[in-house]
Amino acid sequence: MKKSNQFVGLPIISIADGAEVGHVKSLVVNPKEGMVDFLTVEHADWQISVRAVPFKKIVGVGEFAVMIEDSTSIFDLTEIPIANELVQKKITVVGAKLIDRKGQLIGEATEFFINEDTGAILGLELSLRSKKVILSSEQLITYGRDLIVIKEEAQLNFLDKAESLLGGAVEVEEEVAVSVETNELSEFQEKQLKLLTGRTTTKDIFERNGELLFPNGTTLNKEDVRKAQEKGPAVLAELSMNVVG
Structure with a gap:
């Protein structure tokens, strides 16, 4: 189980290509079914058309990324009338x-x-x-x-x-969230820390708002990795895919 805000900004990775094919821009809710039917996709090369990936085409949603089989899982909304209709309804849930x-x-x-x-x-x-x-x-x-x-x-x-919505599986996620707020690293975060500390960036790493976090050639220390963890999964994914050493 995940919160809706844990999806937004996540990189979308094509398993077949081993490449990032966009980021999650928003969640498209089907009000009749009480489901998230599609994720809209943001990509720098798509200036006009709006594209989306059907939820049923998603292989997995992890801490770092949304995984799909290949780029053919992403459709232009003009090819999916129901998706376009749902987008126009603008059912956001949050704020209702x-x-x-x-x-x-x-x-x-x-x-x-x-x-x-x-x-x-x-x-x-x-x-x-x-x-x-x-x-x-x-x-x-x-x-x-x-x-x-x-x-x-x-x-x-x-x-x-x-x-209480799902049982014990969610308790783990809540405990991790509490540990982040109290600066006590979870076991998963400890692994991230060990994996990335001492490695060197191969490109400039930016926040989603355009702020430069780590210039190309930065050798990461523990404070750098913790800073990336605080910025969220999208930054961590970008960092993890662009380091050497």
């Missing part, structure tokens, strides 16, 4: 107000959780007046552009933790 069948305003969706194997939306994180809670997708009736309608009894079924 939640209202129940009786017309009572409950709160606002601040995040949503996705099964990275199927694209199914498992639940939402809600911001209430005094706290944040989790709500299972079983309590949702309708996804709209600005409003999400939920069942009347939904307030009786709020959850305290995202792990």
